[in-house]
Amino acid sequence: MTRCFRAFLVLAAAASLAGCGVVAAPVRGTSAVVKVVPVAGDVVAAPLDVTAGVID
DSSP states (O other), rough: HHHHHHHHHHHHHHHHHSHHHHHHHHHHHHHHHHTTSTTTTHHHHHHHHHHHHHHH
């Protein structure tokens, strides 16, 4: 029973988070990591930035 209650709390917390920023966070993190790559980093990160902006 305790396990079900914990799962419910986690789902309730996830549902109550405002906006889609939680969904866009991994895309933004990946974009930040890719930008470190010399030469091609900014080119590869541009579509990721646009995708995160659309999600938000």
